[in-house]
Amino acid sequence: MRRQPRQLRSQKRVHQILDAAEQLFIEEGFTVTTTNAIAARANVPIGSLYQFFPDKAAIVQALARRYVALLHQRFEALQTDEALQLPLSDYVDQMIDLTNQFFKEHPGYHAIFMQVQGRIPELETIEAAADAQFIQELSAFLLRRDASQQTHPEAIAFVVVKAVGTLLWLALSQEPAFRQQLVAETKRLMLTYLQSYLPDAPCQMPLPDDPLED
Amino acid sequence: MRRQPRQLRSQKRVHQILDAAEQLFIEEGFTVTTTNAIAARANVPIGSLYQFFPDKAAIVQALARRYVALLHQRFEALQTDEALQLPLSDYVDQMIDLTNQFFKEHPGYHAIFMQVQGRIPELETIEAAADAQFIQELSAFLLRRDASQQTHPEAIAFVVVKAVGTLLWLALSQEPAFRQQLVAETKRLMLTYLQSYLPDAPCQMPLPDDPLED
Amino acid sequence: MRRQPRQLRSQKRVHQILDAAEQLFIEEGFTVTTTNAIAARANVPIGSLYQFFPDKAAIVQALARRYVALLHQRFEALQTDEALQLPLSDYVDQMIDLTNQFFKEHPGYHAIFMQVQGRIPELETIEAAADAQFIQELSAFLLRRDASQQTHPEAIAFVVVKAVGTLLWLALSQEPAFRQQLVAETKRLMLTYLQSYLPDAPCQMPLPDDPLED
Amino acid sequence: MRRQPRQLRSQKRVHQILDAAEQLFIEEGFTVTTTNAIAARANVPIGSLYQFFPDKAAIVQALARRYVALLHQRFEALQTDEALQLPLSDYVDQMIDLTNQFFKEHPGYHAIFMQVQGRIPELETIEAAADAQFIQELSAFLLRRDASQQTHPEAIAFVVVKAVGTLLWLALSQEPAFRQQLVAETKRLMLTYLQSYLPDAPCQMPLPDDPLED
DNA sequence: TATGAATGAGACTTCATTCAT
DNA sequence: GATGAATGAAGTCTCATTCAT
DSSP states (O other), rough: OOOOSSHHHHHHHHHHHHHHHHHHHHHTTTTTTHHHHHHHTTOHHHHHHHHHHHHHHHHHHHHHHHHHHHHHHHHTSSSSSSHHHHHHHHHHHHHHHHHHHEEEOTTTHHHHHHHTTTTHHHHHHHHHHHHHEEEEEHHHHHHHHHHHOHHHHHHHHHHOOOOHHHHHHHHHHHHHHHHHHHHHHHHHHHHHHHHHTTTTTTOOOOOOOOOOOO | SSOOOOOHHHHHHHHHHHHHHHHHHHHHHHHHHHHHHHHHHHHHOOOHHHHHHHSSSHHHHHHHHHHHHHHHHHHHSSSSHHHHHHHHHHHHHHHHHHHHHHHHHHHHHHHHHHHTTTTTTHHHHHHHHOOOOOOHHHHHHHHHOOOOSOOOOOHHHHHHHHHHHHHHHHHTTTTTHHHHHHHHHHHHHHHHHHHHHHHSSOOOOOOOOOOOOO | OOOOOOOOHHHHHHHHHHHHHHHHHHHHHHTTOOHHHHHHHTTOOHHHHHHHHHHHHHHHHHHHHHHHHHHHHHHHHHSSSHHHOOOHHHHHHHHHHHHHHHHHHOHHHHHHHHHHHTTTTHHHHHHHHHHHHHHHHHHHHHHHOSSSHHHHHHHHHHHHHHHHHHHHHHHHTTOHHHHHHHHHHHHHHHHHHTTTTTTOOOOOOOOOOOOOOO | OOSSSSHHHHHHHHHHHHHHHHHHHHHOOTTOHHHHHHHHTTTTOOOHHHHHHHHHHHHHHHHHHHHHHHHHHHHHHSSHHHHHHHSSSHHHHHHHHHHHHHHOOHHHHHHHHHHHHTTOOOHHHHHHHHHHHHHHHHHHHHHHOOSSSSSSSHHHHHHHHHHHHHHHHHHHHSHHHHHHHHHHHHHHHHOOOOOOOTTSSOOOOOOOOOOOOO
């Protein structure tokens, strides 16, 4: 960002811009969305937009950071000492419900990261950093559950983070009934996988019972 | 396509164009790549390009169809009667090796489908049709292995197809050592998941042994 | 024309081309119509088209000449000795009915001459020559009716030819009822005008009675 | 228009663009004239041109509206109560002189309307509305002069408006001497025609005396 | 500091015409 | 002579960014 917005009005403007950009990126796509369109939707003069953001890329970056901070904040709440006591299936349930909820609330998250693929190096960096943090936390968590055998917790965490992310995101655009099935299957996918590494977990694996979802 | 290339030379030209487009889409991204750049890279006059493709979108579509046909052809070779006799772990190994191999050979596959997200409706259709076919075949295959309990094979197949696709694609851009771990973990992910539905398979799940990779 | 078509098939082709061009110029306009479209509509290879016509302009010119010859041929039939004996009102009636009929049969006539305005010098020449001939014949005809006073028959004939041409052409695209009124008014316009120069004509000028028209 | 030019400089720019377009349309024709050429002639960057006009068609439309407004303004000044007292021949003289003067000053008027025939629907609408207004005013005026017999003043007004428009426009491109004759003949054409509907006017119709013209 | 009109390189696409087959 | 694939100059229009006000 070009200028740190100290005044209240400025901070509001930055938020307006990011919200407008988010909407337009979702509705129209990143490339198609013009900076003038963002400014117009945000009710902010284009000149002011460029006072806060040096270029279009900076807007996506700020948006990405906002997403990452938000998701991370929610995710952290799950990696507590109490969570260590939960049955693995409960932990998986909560993690996936949390992620699913986040995607429902922020459909721009993946949309942006996918569309901008490889065109804004800084974005890759942000994504990589965010992933690294998730993976780091998740693998630490797994080690705390069972430090005995795991030789490569980063790969495991990577698989968990990315598979969950993708499946839940794709589920979003499916018919409601199918989407529920997909969410349930994602949970089962993760549970069976993690169970294979955490043998203390109970072996019974009931068929999913399609719990009601809002 | 505007004109069906009947002569040999024309068919070669169409391939040149698609190859050039593939390279550039991977190197630069879809939006940034210009039709003139594609024509230049293909050593084909821009006018000739437009004789075969009505617009830029048609090029990605042709590329997508080419990918889908190729991948499907390989995939089909796996869904044989003999494959039904294989241990599940061998089947999963082969499926994932095959997909991994395809992605290594055609790094444009996912790149294109991800980048063009939502901007070319026809492309969504092609992707949806391809997915539907994979999912259909995979779920039919799973049913033939064990028709007893499965209530929603489409959701299972969806999860398998999409998770494998994403993880292997992401693995591609990782360091070789880590990539090998990811491929192995993807196999384990799929195997534990499918085993939970096909209980006839043996329960022993050895730790991955990081096989050498080229 | 590049080559005189001697063979029967060639002559047929030239006609096909002109007919196709006529249709397309009327339907789409001169500029928008491509030579390839003309060839396609005429079921003639584009290469053959260019064997007969050196360029697009040559096609319009040939078309123009075809129109002019046809209209002139009809017009000549009116400038006879017997027509000299007719009451002026009958002569005007016939001339206007003839022109109206021609425009109905050949809606491309004016369409082409108006649209190409100033872009093909040769076309101007053709039009000027055609006009000159009409004006010449008409003024000769008027002189034969009454040579006593007329000092500038060319101006009179110009006014007659152009006013009739424009009004009937515009009438073509009006609602049938209004078009009939316009044709009748055009007759009255010409009759009153010519009567003022040919005083032997009867003075009674009945209101038009809207004769039925097909 | 895309943006209403509020500042004085912007309004000047719009006028520059319209003036440049007018010149080029007259000199080269509508289709041949490029938007870049218009911008260059107007000394305005092409981007600025597109700030005011969404596309090439919009430029002709604006031009057409400018013409129509101007001509109508002049024409209105003629349809006064005093004009009702004028001898018909004076009224016709003034109307035709006015139109002739307008065409001399704005040779683009008819040029544009004729060349664009049928390619820009909005232009047809503008022309039709303008014609309707002229015809409406003229027929109202004629009715006020003599309401007794006229059964279809719209057709009469149509004939007057279109015949005068065409003849004076064609006269423009003739040699001066012949042009004067044509203008005089146009007056006579109109006078004899209208006299046949307004019998109170004197019957004497002197031969035109070729008044000097600038 | 705030504004938004101005800028122009460059994208996509067309089509009259040629010429190798 | 007949064909139609090949050609590329040129047209329309966009949009990220600046800078005078």
